[in-house]
Amino acid sequence: MAGSFEADRLYGGSGQDTFLFDTVLTTTNKDLIMDFSLVEHDRLFLKQSVFNKLAPPSTSGAPLELSAAQFGLGSVATTSEQRILYDQATGNIYYDADGNRAGGTAARLLATINNRPDGTNKPLLDHSMFFII
Numbered sequence: 001m002a003g004s005f006e007a008d009r010l011y012g013g014s015g016q017d018t019f020l021f022d023t024v025l026t027t028t029n030k031d032l033i034m035d036f037s038l039v040e041h042d043r044l045f046l047k048q049s050v051f052n053k054l055a056p057p058s059t060s061g062a063p064l065e066l067s068a069a070q071f072g073l074g075s076v077a078t079t080s081e082q083r084i085l086y087d088q089a090t091g092n093i094y095y096d097a098d099g100n101r102a103g104g105t106a107a108r109l110l111a112t113i114n115n116r117p118d119g120t121n122k123p124l125l126d127h128s129m130f131f132i133i
Contacts, residue, residue: 017043019045033114045132051095073085083099084096
């Protein structure tokens with residue numbers, strides 16, 4: 001499933017799903033992932049040409065797993081390497097182009113996991129669910 005330049009609701013359905021993020025982040029481009037499943041091994045794919053501070057994708061063309069160093073929990077980067085942040089309390093996923101660099105830019109909201117109509121059930125994500133393409 002891929003969002004566009006709007007705020008989209010993304011539904012994967014049953015089985016393993018891939019949610020693709022390949023458009024520039026704007027103030028209105030914030031997608032809601034409505035059924036992310038750890039059990040079904042759902043994944044989040046990030047286009048490196050858009051999220052250009054992530055490691056380059058593999059030369060073979062295969063998706064490259066995000067490194068543990070480039071992932072952080074919470075809404076604010078705590079290291080200079082962290083680029084993808086996940087706040088389990090809110091379900092928000094952020095992209096931070098420069099980590100915790102002094103005077104850097106703030107993290108930008110990429111998407112929100114909202115697995116239930118009441119906003120509960122935010123899975124605990126880690127770096128192994130994100131891939132660079």
